[in-house]
Amino acid sequence: MPHPVAWVPAEQVRHASTAAKSKGSDYPTGTEVKTLCGLNVIAVNSDVAWLWPTCANCCTAAREKTNSAR
Ligand SMILES: [Zn+2]
Numbered sequence: 001m002p003h004p005v006a007w008v009p010a011e012q013v014r015h016a017s018t019a020a021k022s023k024g025s026d027y028p029t030g031t032e033v034k035t036l037c038g039l040n041v042i043a044v045n046s047d048v049a050w051l052w053p054t055c056a057n058c059c060t061a062a063r064e065k066t067n068s069a070r
Contacts, residue, residue: 005062008033010041011048016058018065036061 003026008017008027015035017027027043034040037057 005036005065007050007054008035008041009044009045009052010035010043012052013055014050014052014058015039015041015055036065054059 003014003017004026005018006021006025008015010033013036017033017035019027019033020029021027026045029043029045031043032040033043035055035058037055
């Protein structure tokens with residue numbers, strides 16, 4: 001499992017990323033994360049953030065990575 005995909009809420013959208021995490025299963029608020037759609041965003045780790053809409057580009061990229069890992 002070389003590149004597990006994780007979700008990273010930032011700027012009102014939930015992006016996906018394969019960036020390494022410093023600890024735990026989430027990116028702490030304030031962490032700069034490179035997303036699968038090519039952005040550098042600052043993660044927001046809050047209850048509300050997880051309700052934001054999913055980034056379509058990240059969703060597609062995450063699906064491709066998951067499928068190719070099988
Ligand atoms: Zn994205």
